[in-house]
Amino acid sequence: MSEEKGIKNICCLGAGYVGGPTCSIIALKCPEIKVTVVDLSKERIAQWNSDKLPIYEPGLDEVVGQCRGKNLFFSNDVEGAILEADLIFISVNTPTKTLGNGKGRAADLKYVEGAARMIADIAQSDKIVVEKSTVPVRAAESIAKILSANRKPGVSYQILSNPEFLAEGTAVSDLLNADRVLIGGDETPEGQLAIEKLCSIYEHWIPRKKILTTNTWSSELSKLAANAMLAQRISSINSLSAVCEATGADVSEVARAVGFDSRIGSKFLQASIGFGGSCFQKDILNLVYICECLNLPEVASYWQQVIDMNEYQKSRFTAKIVQSLFNTVSGKRICILGFAFKKNTGDTRESPAIHIAKTLLDEGASLKIYDPKVESERIYEDLTHPLICEEPEKVRKLVSVYTDAYSAAEGTHALVLCTEWDEFITLDYNKIYVDMMKPAYIFDGRKILDHQTLIDIGFHVQTIGRKLQRPKSNRCWSSNPSMN
Ligand code: UDX
Ligand code: UDX
Numbered sequence: 305m306s307e308e309k310g311i312k313n314i315c316c317l318g319a320g321y322v323g324g325p326t327c328s329i330i331a332l333k334c335p336e337i338k339v340t341v342v343d344l345s346k347e348r349i350a351q352w353n354s355d356k357l358p359i360y361e362p363g364l365d366e367v368v369g370q371c372r373g374k375n376l377f378f379s380n381d382v383e384g385a386i387l388e389a390d391l392i393f394i395s396v397n398t399p400t401k402t403l404g405n406g407k408g409r410a411a412d413l414k415y416v417e418g419a420a421r422m423i424a425d426i427a428q429s430d431k432i433v434v435e436k437s438t439v440p441v442r443a444a445e446s447i448a449k450i451l452s453a454n455r456k457p458g459v460s461y462q463i464l465s466n467p468e469f470l471a472e473g474t475a476v477s478d479l480l481n482a483d484r485v486l487i488g489g490d491e492t493p494e495g496q497l498a499i500e501k502l503c504s505i506y507e508h509w510i511p512r513k514k515i516l517t518t519n520t521w522s523s524e525l526s527k528l529a530a531n532a533m534l535a536q537r538i539s540s541i542n543s544l545s546a547v548c549e550a551t552g553a554d555v556s557e558v559a560r561a562v563g564f565d566s567r568i569g570s571k572f573l574q575a576s577i578g579f580g581g582s583c584f585q586k587d588i589l590n591l592v593y594i595c596e597c598l599n600l601p602e603v604a605s606y607w608q609q610v611i612d613m614n615e616y617q618k619s620r621f622t623a624k625i626v627q628s629l630f631n632t633v634s635g636k637r638i639c640i641l642g643f644a645f646k647k648n649t650g651d652t653r654e655s656p657a658i659h660i661a662k663t664l665l666d667e668g669a670s671l672k673i674y675d676p677k678v679e680s681e682r683i684y685e686d687l688t689h690p691l692i693c694e695e696p697e698k699v700r701k702l703v704s705v706y707t708d709a710y711s712a713a714e715g716t717h718a719l720v721l722c723t724e725w726d727e728f729i730t731l732d733y734n735k736i737y738v739d740m741m742k743p744a745y746i747f748d749g750r751k752i753l754d755h756q757t758l759i760d761i762g763f764h765v766q767t768i769g770r771k772l773q774r775p776k777s778n779r780c781w782s783s784n785p786s787m788n
Pocket of ligand 1: 318319320321322342345348395396398418419437438439582583
């Protein structure tokens with residue numbers, strides 16, 4: 305790689321939740337660089353090239369609209385894009401292994417490995433290969449081995465780790481105003497030069513002091529550590545939500561009081577039905593597996609607890625629903641409000657709503673589901689996935705998906721709010737109450753509703769981390785005095 309040559313062409317392998325938004329922002333901020341995002345899926349690329357992007361992300365349509373066809377391209381021509389690139393992001397997915405050693409915990413690097421082999425096979429000139437996918441520590445080493453074992457004479461590679469910290473639903477602003485950019489590379493002069501070249505891309509909009517450079521392994525581990533520590537905060541507050549429900553403390557008040565300590569801070573202390581999303585569980589399982597492999601069983605079991613607490617929270621919430629509805633939901637209609645793993649995304653990967661819906665179906669309920677951004681086919685696919693259910697036809701019969709909250713709520717015995725979409729806060733709950741079976745229940749898994757108003761309307765309300773009053777006129781109906 306010649307020293308003076310800056311990056312003129314970027315290729316990104318993988319047009320997913322990470323590759324798509326990241327490269328769109330790079331294209332927006334670096335108009336002199338040509339950015340090509342490639343993917344094996346023809347359908348995904350066609351969607352990126354259409355008016356309806358494959359992922360819903362606030363602000364992304366505008367960014368893509370501004371750059372696509374100018375310096376931002378979405379293509380299935382993987383070979384062409386690799387050939388002309390100076391720098392290649394590997395942004396393919398790294399799911400948890402479903403087979404063999406480390407099954408259910410270790411990250412499956414087959415797509416990353418496949419990407420490295422493809423680069424080695426195609427490249428005719430020097431490349432900087434940047435690992436953007438979250439990978440186990442020392443995965444860069446595997447990529448380097450594959451590339452060097454298969455490289456053509458005269459072609460050299462530098463491998464960098466540049467993990468992505470964007471969160472779904474806020475990807476555009478996270479990318480534009482990143483807390484930090486992390487770049488890990490070799491300590492050799494060539495490695496440092498490659499780091500500088502990648503820095504110069506981010507420096508188009510990120511202040512240099514926020515660009516941290518480390519060795520490769522620190523960078524890889526930092527990504528796992530950041531996700532593990534964020535998830536740990538959620539499990540910690542969720543564990544305390546159970547204590548609140550048993551004592552009369554209010555978890556929101558506790559979180560506020562704790563978060564005011566500047567050493568702790570207020571973010572990621574929102575008690576919930578449990579964390580979801582493609583990263584937290586996968587990355588912690590991966591960390592646990594790495595610790596076991598490193599013969600660090602105490603560290604492994606420490607992080608495993610974060611996952612266990614998350615499972616407990618999901619089960620605890622569902623058990624509470626069943627218990628409140630007179631210990632049986634068999635034959636009852638339940639409305640699920642929100643199916644995405646958080647608001648402002650249509651993504652349902654590891655969404656707690658899946659766990660809740662599955663348990664209620666197992667208990668014999670029929671479900672009426674509404675989410676503003678999740679397509680109905682996605683919901684059916686999630687609930688009929690072989691790991692979730694054995695009788696897909698039955699699920700399809702018991703689940704109906706609606707395009708508005710009012711029709712989904714009509715005629716149901718209970719509303720279960722799983723995702724904190726803003727529109728759920730301002731629904732007309734008087735109207736909803738009239739059309740529901742009585743007594744009407746609301747289970748607010750996100751603590752976003754005005755509970756006193758709902759109680760005044762006549763609802764029985766349950767939420768996370770707080771004891772609530774029953775509606776006065778209905779007090780004699782309650783089945784279980786310990787529940788409220
Ligand atoms: C990302 C990261 O890359 C992952 O490591 C992180 O932990 C979670 O987020 P994400 O962008 O969310 O993954 O994954 P996904 O939306 O599934 O996108 C990956 C894309 O890569 C898909 O469009 C898939 O078709 C594509 N792909 C996968 C390829 O083009 N080639 C492959 O060999 C494998
Ligand atoms: C996360 C990391 O935040 C991001 O830095 C990384 O790059 C990818 O993984 P993401 O999974 O997209 O991002 O969303 P995030 O906002 O972290 O939420 C994850 C889950 O935690 C959601 O289910 C959310 O509802 C839940 N959550 C979050 C809580 O339950 N309470 C909180 O206080 C915060």
